[in-house]
Amino acid sequence: MLYNAYELQRTMLSGAAAWASVGAELLTNPSMPFSHFGFGPVMASALDVFAHATMTRGKPEFDIQSVTVDGKTYPVTEAIVMHRPYGNLLRFDHPGLPKNAPKLLVVAPMSGHFATLLRGTVARMVETCEVYITDWADAKMVPQSAGRFDLDDYIDYLIAFLEHIGPGTHMLAVCQPSVPAFAATAIMGKQENPCRPATLTVMGGPIDTREAPTSVNDVAMNQPLAWFEQNVVTTVPLTYPGGGRKVYPGFLQLAGFMAMNLGNHMMSHYGMFKHLVEGDDESAAATKAFYDEYRAVCDMTAEYYLQTVEHVFQKHSLPNGEFVHRGERIDLGAIRDTAILAVEGERDDISGLGQTKAALHLAANLPEDRKKYLLAEGVGHYGIFNGSKWRGRIAPVVEAWIRQHQKKPLKAVA
Numbered sequence: 001m002l003y004n005a006y007e008l009q010r011t012m013l014s015g016a017a018a019w020a021s022v023g024a025e026l027l028t029n030p031s032m033p034f035s036h037f038g039f040g041p042v043m044a045s046a047l048d049v050f051a052h053a054t055m056t057r058g059k060p061e062f063d064i065q066s067v068t069v070d071g072k073t074y075p076v077t078e079a080i081v082m083h084r085p086y087g088n089l090l091r092f093d094h095p096g097l098p099k100n101a102p103k104l105l106v107v108a109p110m111s112g113h114f115a116t117l118l119r120g121t122v123a124r125m126v127e128t129c130e131v132y133i134t135d136w137a138d139a140k141m142v143p144q145s146a147g148r149f150d151l152d153d154y155i156d157y158l159i160a161f162l163e164h165i166g167p168g169t170h171m172l173a174v175c176q177p178s179v180p181a182f183a184a185t186a187i188m189g190k191q192e193n194p195c196r197p198a199t200l201t202v203m204g205g206p207i208d209t210r211e212a213p214t215s216v217n218d219v220a221m222n223q224p225l226a227w228f229e230q231n232v233v234t235t236v237p238l239t240y241p242g243g244g245r246k247v248y249p250g251f252l253q254l255a256g257f258m259a260m261n262l263g264n265h266m267m268s269h270y271g272m273f274k275h276l277v278e279g280d281d282e283s284a285a286a287t288k289a290f291y292d293e294y295r296a297v298c299d300m301t302a303e304y305y306l307q308t309v310e311h312v313f314q315k316h317s318l319p320n321g322e323f324v325h326r327g328e329r330i331d332l333g334a335i336r337d338t339a340i341l342a343v344e345g346e347r348d349d350i351s352g353l354g355q356t357k358a359a360l361h362l363a364a365n366l367p368e369d370r371k372k373y374l375l376a377e378g379v380g381h382y383g384i385f386n387g388s389k390w391r392g393r394i395a396p397v398v399e400a401w402i403r404q405h406q407k408k409p410l411k412a413v414a
Contacts, residue, residue: 112253178205212352220313250297
């Protein structure tokens with residue numbers, strides 16, 4: 001019923017958004033007399049903000065057309081190099097990359113947003129690396145015949161992607177996937193898999209949520225697992241390919257994040273309204289671009305979501321040494337040669353300080369010269385992987401870490 005009610009509301013608001021958009025265009029049309037008076041631009045701006053806030057959004061495109069390196073501009077090529085039911089492996093490169101350029105797998109979150117949320121991450125790293133990214137599917141669009149998808153499957157996908165890219169690959173996990181990426185690294189280390197990552201960079205990830213708990217952690221801890229199953233898990237309507245599948249819908253995830261900072265979001269839209277009234281289209285466009293991405297959401301399977309809540313936020317299975325993959329306990333001590341860089345934002349309100357850094361001491365058998373910690377001062381969660389601070393202060397550290405450990409492909413541990 002919850003999903004069906006949302007679909008009904010979405011349909012109604014889509015119609016209202018369309019009419020609001022038409023009204024805004026009419027009120028700003030130079031041939032219309034009221035477009036030259038104060039009332040017209042104010043009403044047009046209000047309708048434009050309403051239309052933008054209520055419009056339906058599909059999956060965005062990466063749309064990374066080119067990259068400029070050392071004053072030269074090169075076209076960027078995007079390609080699907082591996083297809084799986086619950087996510088494709090995309091590759092980005094350009095003709096200016098040297099033949100021995102590092103290969104980097106960017107692990108995007110499966111947390112209600114599409115992988116395009118990391119567009120800025122890819123655009124910056126493709127300057128010096130051959131970049132691959134996990135392009136996770138919207139669970140409601142995956143046919144029921146594809147079966148289930150849980151944490152075990154997520155880890156298996158990462159291992160398969162690394163094996164496809166080949167030995168010597170570097171891996172960068174942003175936010176939530178830090179846990180399965182860390183686990184996959186340990187599994188491959190224990191198996192002496194030659195395709196285990198040369199480096200693992202974890203950024204703003206909930207490795208150990210007992211460190212500086214945030215409001216996100218509090219929500220997960222204050223309710224039993226059954227509460228999440230009963231209140232936020234719902235069934236996909238039969239109008240979608242995945243009809244009948246149990247999911248944690250993206251619209252609920254978005255509502256939760258919007259509610260956390262409702263005042264800031266309201267002020268952002270008020271600011272956009274003022275920019276439109278003043279004719280500052282460039283500033284208004286920047287706000288619109290952010291929310292176009294932020295409001296583009298997708299569903300995740302119920303089994304994956306509930307296992308993440310249980311093992312990452314409630315039982316702390318990974319730091320407690322109790323995380324299991326395919327029936328076998330994951331030994332973090334098996335990480336012996338994959339260099340680890342942990343990045344945290346000083347103002348991160350999603351993953352508190354120390355949660356990501358925990359990866360460094362949990363990898364007890366990794367030499368200290370293969371561990372590094374970066375605290376990005378004045379940076380929030382989103383700024384860790386997007387924006388000017390990411391491009392100018394954080395990405396260079398990641399690139400230097402990759403170069404430092406860009407050696408021959410890893411061999412089996414003796």
